[in-house]
Amino acid sequence: MKLSQAMIVKNEESNIERALSWGKGIVSEQIVIDTGSTDNTVKIAESMGAKVYHFEWIDDFSAAKNYAIEKCSGDWIAFLDADEYFMKDADKILSTIKKAEREGAYVIAAQLLDLNDKGKIIGSMTQARLFKNHEGIEYQKRIHEHLCSKKPVKIYDATKELSIFHTGYSDSEQSKKNKSEKYKILLEKEIMDRPEDADMYGYLGDIYAGQQDYIKAEELYNTALKYMDKANSIESGRRGTTLRNLLVILGGYNYRTDELLHVYEFASRILPQDADFSAIVADHFYRYQNYEKAAVFFKHSLDSYNKFGAFLKSDYVDSHIIEIHTKLSNAYFMSEQPIEAIKIAVKILSSDKYNVESLRILLLSVQEAEKKGNIGYSQNEEYKLLERLYDLDSLKDKAFIYVTAKKLGVIGLSDIIKSHCSAEEAGLIDKMDV
Template identity: 35%
Template sequence: MMKKNISQCMIVKNEEKNIRRALSWGKDIMCEQIVVDTGSSDRTVEIAREMGAKIFFFPWINDFAAAKNFAIDQAKGDWIAFLDADESFTPEDTKKIPEILEYVGDDVDGLLTGIVDLDENNNITGGGTMIRFFVNRPDLRYVGKIHEHLVRKGESGLHLTDATKQLAFLHTGYQEQEKKDKSKFERNLNIILEILKQEPENCDYLGYLGDTYSGDGKNEEARDAYKKAVAAMPEKLEVYDQRSSYTYTNLLRVSQCLNASEAEVEAIYKEAVEKLPKEPDFDCVMGEWYWRKGQYEKAVQMYELAIAKLETYGTVNRGIITTSMLIQMYECLGEGCRRLGDYQKAVRYCVIVLNTDHKDMNALLTLINCFTESNVSAEEVVQFLGKIYDYSDIKDKVILLRVAMAMGRKDLERMFRGILLPQEREEFDAAMETAQSGAPLS
C-alpha cells in the first residue's frame, strides 16, 4: 500500500487561544498545514505563521462552505484533514491515522470518525460522528452557508469508511465561554434567517434556527422553530438523518423545559419514534424526564429501550445523548429497579457501573441498599463486593469502610475494619479524627 499525503486545512478567525494546539496535534503526519484567515484581529495569523503553516486570506461573506472550499483549493495532498481550531486528536489516535488511510479502498470518499465534546473541566458532555478526513478530489466539496456539510457532486451520497471505533477527536467549542459569545449567536442567527427567507420550508435550517435560539436560552422561540421544522419534514426520513433526530430530540427537551403537558410530550415522542425508530436519544430524553417526575417504572422502561437500541443499531449518526449519559442511565436503572423492588436487576445494573468505575458512590450506595432491603448478610455482602473491589488495596478498603459508616451499617463497618491491616486501621482512625476536628484530610 502507498502512503497517503495529508493536507490539514482549517478556516479561522480570532483563534489565538486554540491555533497552537490545532496545528500541533497533527504536525508530524501532515505534508502541509493550510490556514485560511477570514478576518482575525488577534495574533492568530502570527502564531500560525510561526508554526510553519501556509497562510491564506479569504474575505468573510457569511458563507462557511465557500471559505472551506477555498482552503481545499489550496491543498496538494492526497487526503484532506479538515478540523476546526477547537478540535484535535489525542497523540494515540494521531498515530493511527496514516495507517488507516493507507488501507482505505480507492472507492472510499472519506472517513467517519467519532467526536467527544468536552466542557471547561474536560468532562465529556456529548459525542457523535463526523467526517473530518476525505479524499482531495474536485467533486468533493462543502455546501451550506452555515452548518455546512460535505457532498459528492452528482451523487446522492458519500462512500464512507466507519473509523469511529479507531478514531475520535476532542471538541472544546461548546465550553461555557463559547456559549456566552453573543457575536457568534448573532452571526449564526442572521445567516440562518437569510437562508430561510429564500427557503422558508427548509426543515434542516428551521432545526438549526431552533438550536440557535435554544443555545441563547430562548426556549419558546426554539420550540416554535422546531415545530415548524417537524411540519416541513418529508413523510419518510433517511435512516441516518442526524439533523432530523436533533430536531425531535431538542423539541422534546424544550417542551419539557416549558412544562408542556405529559400528553403533548408523549405525542412528540411517539411521532419521533415513528419517523426514526432506531434513534435511542428519544428514549433517553424521555427516561430522563420521567425520572425527574418520579415515574420510575416509565423511566426504567425508557432507559432500557435506549440502551437496547444503542447496542443493536450502533452510534453512527445516532445516540449522541445516550452515549454521553450511559453511566448516569445505568445508575438510574439500578436505583429505579431498587425502588420498584426488582433487586436482581438493580444489582446487575450497579455492577455494570462499578466494574467501569468502582469509585461511583451512587451505584455503590444503591447496591448496598439492595442488600440491606433484601436481608443479605454482612458476610455475603463482603464476599460479593470482593468480586469488584481489591481487598489488598487500601484505597478500595477505605471506600467501602466509609460507605458502611455513612450508611450506619455497623455490621459491615466491623467487617471492613477487620480486613484493614493494623497500621492501616491506625492511619484511618487518625485521618477520621483529623476530619472530625475540622482540619483538611491529606
C-alpha cells in the first residue's frame, strides 16, 4: 500500500519544512502544489525531496486541491494544509488505514487540535484528512472546500487514534485580517453562484463574528437557517457550527432568552446528538446566575456527550469538558443541591486533584450538606473523602487542602489536616499564603 502526502501552498516558508517532515519514512511521495509563492517555499520543498507542481491561482481551493489529487499515485492520500502536521501519531497512520479498509471505509476522520501562539490547545474538531485514491473522491466549492463522492462512502472514526495539530490560529493579526478579506471575496462569489447554499452564509457569518460585527454575523446565520436542510442527522458538520455560533451570539444577551431557546429547539430537533447546543444554552443561564436552569442544560449536554460521543459533532463540549463539569458542579451548589455538587466535584478531582475551583465547591458543598442534615456529611467524613482523592502522606497534597480550606474559612477541616502533620510540616503550611 502506498500513501501520498499532498498539500497546496503559497508563501509557506515558515511552515513547509515541518509540514513535510512528519511524512518522512511513512509516505511514498510528497506532492506540493504551489499557487504563486514569492518566498523560499518551493526551494525548501524541492530540497526535501517533494515533487513540486505549479498551479495558476483561479480563486478556487477545490480546483487546486483536485489538481493535487491528479498528481498523486498512492493508494491513499493524506491531505493536510501547510500549517497542519502529525506528531507521534504519524506512526499509526498506515495501521489505521488498514483498519479502515477492513471496515470498508474510504475516508478517515482525525481529531484536529487548534494551537495558539504559546502552543496551547484552544479547540478541537473532527476533520477528514485521509482518503482512498482512485475512487472518485474529490473536493467541492471554491472555499471551505470539502470532500465529496459520487457514491456514498463510509467514514472511519480515528479521532482516538490520530491527532493533527493546526497552528493557523497563531498567525499575526494582520495575516488573519488579510485572510479574512480574501475569504470574504471568495465566499461572496460562491454565494452568487449558489444563492441558496446555507453553508456559505454560515462561513461568511464566521468572518464577521471574528471581526466582532455580530449584527452582520447574526443576519448571515439567520439567512443560513432559511436555506438549511431541516432533515434529522447524527452528524453536525457546517449546520452545527452555524447553529452553535448563532446560539453564542443570542446567548450573550439576557433579554433574548426566548430567541435563544427558539433556535435551540430547532437545532436540537435536526441535530439531536450534538451536545454543544445544550452547553451553550447552559452557559447563557449560568452567566446570568440562573443556576437551576444552567444545571439542567449542563447535565443534558454531558449526558448527550457521554451517550453519543464527539465524532463529527460536539466540538465545543469535547474541548471544554473539565470546564463544563466544573460549572455544573458550581451550578448545583449555587442552586442548593449540595449532594449533586459533591458528586461532580469528586469526579473532577479524581482526574485533576489540583483543580482549585472543584476543591472549593467540594468543601463548601459538604458544609452545606451538613447544615441541611444530610446523613454522612461532616468534617470527619469530609476528611475520609479527601483521603480517597489525595495522598495525605504527601506534604504537597496536605498543603493544597489546608490552604484552600483556610482561605474558605473551613477552620475545622484545616485543623484536622494540620493535626495529621508533623511539627515541621505544620510550621511550613502555617507560613503558606492563603
